[in-house]
Amino acid sequence: MDEITFAVLGTGGIGRRALEVSQHKDHLTPVAACDRHGTAIDFDGFDVDELLAATEGNIDSEPRDDGVATDGGTGATPADGEGGVKQHGEDRGVVASEQARSSADPIQDIIDHGDGIDAVLLALPNYEHDFIPRTADRFVEGGYSGVMIDVLKRSRVIDMLDDRSDAFEDAGITFVCGAGATPGLLTGAAALAAQSFVEVESVDIWWGVGLKSGYEDNRGTVREDIAHLPEYDIETARDLSEAEIEAIIDDHDGVIEFEDMEHADDVLLERAGICAAEDVSVGGILDVHSDEKPTTTTVSVTGRTFDGETATNTFQLGDETSMEANVNGPALGYLRAGVRRNRAGEYGVVGPAELMPGF
């Protein structure tokens, strides 16, 4: 495998963990990271430990629409106007790292250095449907060519990215969408499990997440999950204060069950030709009062074989694997697969299932 350099947009829970996991990977060098306040760029590769230590607690679950979400700071309510970011000396967010400097336009910094960056991981919460697509637009306009990859969850965002397919083709961008745990690892598992069948009848994805100690680092994810509850949607969840989110969690005694979530697995499996989007269901249980998973994450793919049998293939994640492990390993795995495609001249939008054997 050739050397791969990558940038992380957002230094919150996902961005920081991606940097950490990348230290375990050969030939994968993080060379740029940014949040709303600043940028770190070093083509010799970061001192990841320093950057992680300096930005510890860099979580902001509040939505932003000023280019790049900070993912920095905790505890602020939207009424603050400015996300509370962990203070380190005079600087905030990624700028707390000695490898970073403050910037008026961090995303432009990354784009300006795009020639040296093989892949850009968009580790941004996507409160507004078009936030990640709009960020992609900036990279297209800025002349970037290479891989862009996100871990988004919402089905409808895929269509917005698809609308940009021609622009990505022209720019030489391979956009890998929905490449975390689910969608991502579990979507790929479903695509692989489908290989026994000539027709897939249903794909059921059922996840369990225990997020006690990881809660502080993953407030944005919890907010996104709440948006999947029947009583909420993206807009109303976006407007919730931290206190209101805590109240919702308390109402559920810390354990929230989700059914029929709008999760991009459905459209990603359909576009790979595995099954119709409506045959995919996603649900799960989130427990923020325990690190034990409340249920075993399981993908069940039921189909019909060429010889007329109906059967169910299953993929299960060990209960000891954290959400962070199941998001960031696959994200970097799909990033590599995307770079390989990009270097072979394959541009446009691809989902995880399309990086599997054809169905």
Place this chain on the structure above:
Amino acid sequence: MDEITFAVLGTGGIGRRALEVSQHKDHLTPVAACDRHGTAIDFDGFDVDELLAATEGNIDSEPRDDGVATDGGTGATPADGEGGVKQHGEDRGVVASEQARSSADPIQDIIDHGDGIDAVLLALPNYEHDFIPRTADRFVEGGYSGVMIDVLKRSRVIDMLDDRSDAFEDAGITFVCGAGATPGLLTGAAALAAQSFVEVESVDIWWGVGLKSGYEDNRGTVREDIAHLPEYDIETARDLSEAEIEAIIDDHDGVIEFEDMEHADDVLLERAGICAAEDVSVGGILDVHSDEKPTTTTVSVTGRTFDGETATNTFQLGDETSMEANVNGPALGYLRAGVRRNRAGEYGVVGPAELMPGF
């Protein structure tokens, strides 16, 4: 997905089932098939039903070394010198189909028509270590460029193919090796399951096959399996008569358990960087007296996460999925993936795990 044409070398159990399964796949057209006796070529696509009906019972578990194994005929012992092939009028083997004609050199027929064939599935038993590699040599020498794909099981054959890597590169051949059930589907599942981990400690593949009604069609596979028993090897299993194989099966009351099999999953996972070959173990149970699987086929991948946990991810095949379903669906899936790579200009030898997200 663009249109793909493919050829099948060997019209025994695997070759015939691959043709059958391909009928359920869009954009995948079988245009050539051969056995030792003849060749069928039709670039408009076969009448697969006619070909399958005409060649029913076309099984030969006897090894051949005269270019292409017939996979035609049953019940002959090596002493016959000539595999007994189902007779249809005056013709034998694939020639029983009205779409085929007899040939003195069926492989050369396929090579001569290689320009119209995107992929060649080598559905040949591989009694001699170098049989598939030597067949590949013929395609290289004949100027073929495209995908070659096999469902071989033996670890040592991968090295022999690797020795030809430069020749494949020069020829424009993408050779996908070990792309059936195991190695193949289960190897890919192991590679995907590894994504939760930063270090894989072990991969355990445990299969169950119930082969009562499929036994006649899969004598070659059973012979290959027997070669994995401690008392036998490839050479001694190759020399067994059908009667001796029946005696071995009877000695085990039809249920044979295998441990520490030499299965190419190990080297295929190592070359994809998932784990060391010695950390992979493969075993299973074959029951030729029942169509029920004697055990559930399971891949268990144990590893360490970036956050220090040890866990096991598992992939299980539904007991109702037949060996044929789990070999041929994945073979055609990997064939498609191989064609995509080939068209992007990626040549050489790749295993199933390398067609997964990078580890």
